[in-house]
Amino acid sequence: MKIALFSDIHGRTQYIKSLTEEIKSVDLVVVCGDITHFGNTVAAQAILNSFSIINNKLLAVAGNCELPEVEESLRNDEIQTFCGINFICIGGSLITPSKTPNEHYESYYEQLLNLFEEKLIKSETPLILISHQPPYGTINDKLPTGLHVGSKSIRRFIERVKPIACLTGHIHEGKGCDIIGTTKIINPGPFSEGYYAIIEIPYTPCEVRLEMKRASL
Numbered sequence: 001m002k003i004a005l006f007s008d009i010h011g012r013t014q015y016i017k018s019l020t021e022e023i024k025s026v027d028l029v030v031v032c033g034d035i036t037h038f039g040n041t042v043a044a045q046a047i048l049n050s051f052s053i054i055n056n057k058l059l060a061v062a063g064n065c066e067l068p069e070v071e072e073s074l075r076n077d078e079i080q081t082f083c084g085i086n087f088i089c090i091g092g093s094l095i096t097p098s099k100t101p102n103e104h105y106e107s108y109y110e111q112l113l114n115l116f117e118e119k120l121i122k123s124e125t126p127l128i129l130i131s132h133q134p135p136y137g138t139i140n141d142k143l144p145t146g147l148h149v150g151s152k153s154i155r156r157f158i159e160r161v162k163p164i165a166c167l168t169g170h171i172h173e174g175k176g177c178d179i180i181g182t183t184k185i186i187n188p189g190p191f192s193e194g195y196y197a198i199i200e201i202p203y204t205p206c207e208v209r210l211e212m213k214r215a216s217l
Contacts, residue, residue, distance in 0.1 A: 001083040003199040004055075007032035007132070007169025008190035009047060010065065011039060015194045015215035016050050022198070023054045028082050032169035032188075033063030033091055033132030035070065038101060044070045057082065063132045063170065064093035064100040071102055079119055085164070085201065086123065088116050089130045093170050094151055109133065110153040117161060126201075127163040129154075134168040138178035140187040141171055158183050164201065165208055177210055184208045191215075 004019075004026040016023070023029060029051050035044045044066055052058050059080065062071035076089035090112055092102045120127065134141040134150045135158055141150025149171065158166055158180050165184040168174075175189030186208075189195030194216065200209040 001028065001085060001201045002026045003028045003030055003167075003201070005030050005032065005167055005186065005188045005197040005199055006051075006191045007188055008034040008063070008172060008192055010034055010037040010190070010192040011043070011047065012192040013047055013050050014217060015191065015196075016054075018215050018217060019196070020054055023051060026055065026198070027057060029055050029058045030130055030167055031058070031060035032130060032167055033061045033093075034065045034169065035060065035063065036066045038065055038067070039070070040067050041069050041073045044073070059087055059089060059130060061089045061130055061132050062091035062102055064096060064102045066102055068092075068102050079116065081125070084125065086120070086125045086127045087130060088113075088127065088163075090154075091132050093133045094149065106151060106153050109151050110156075113153060113157040117157065120161065127161065129158065129163045129166045131166060131168050132170050134170055134174060134187060135166060135180060135185060138174075138180065138185050139176050140168055140174040140178055140185050142174060143171065144173055155180060158185075165199070167199075176212070184210070186210060188212065189214075 136150035188197035
């Protein structure tokens with residue numbers, strides 16, 4: 001399976017046109033939130049349509065920098081399956097000093113992930129977690145000050161359930177790949193600056209091949 005991974009678009013779509021052939025060639029396009037810059041459902045859908053007219057296999061979560069209605073409109077309350085892999089999608093972020101529109105307390109993530117975990121009981125299908133909010137304690141949730149601002153509930157879920165990967169965003173400085181146990185944590189960097197990633201998952205799901213990229217105009 002081949003995935004094109006984007007995050008933190010913040011309404012800036014100028015790089016999409018230069019990636020048409022690459023987007024067209026993948027099995028799934030994933031957008032990890034902050035689709036808009038404080039936009040509503042109409043604005044978010046217009047940006048997602050820029051991807052889906054090229055490749056209609058798309059999963060997206062809302063970020064903290066869009067209105068809560070965007071998260072509601074994406075209806076990510078069920079496990080979704082592509083190419084024999086289950087996907088769980090969770091949006092928003094933990095509470096930030098900026099008081100952005102779509103923030104949640106840690107208890108929200110704990111409750112939501114517990115519900116997903118119940119649905120996954122006895123499932124042997126490989127899993128990928130898509131979350132705008134990164135888990136706690138990796139390079140992906142580390143601010144320039146050295147402070148880790150990730151979710152401990154998401155980290156505990158990863159430690160228990162052991163997905164193949166957690167695809168994330170939110171922390172622009174957290175671009176890169178880290179690991180929790182056997183789970184790859186991947187933040188492609190902000191697509192508002194042209195950063196994205198291509199992920200390949202061979203038939204042996206424990207293997208994840210990753211290319212971190214930057215588009216040019």
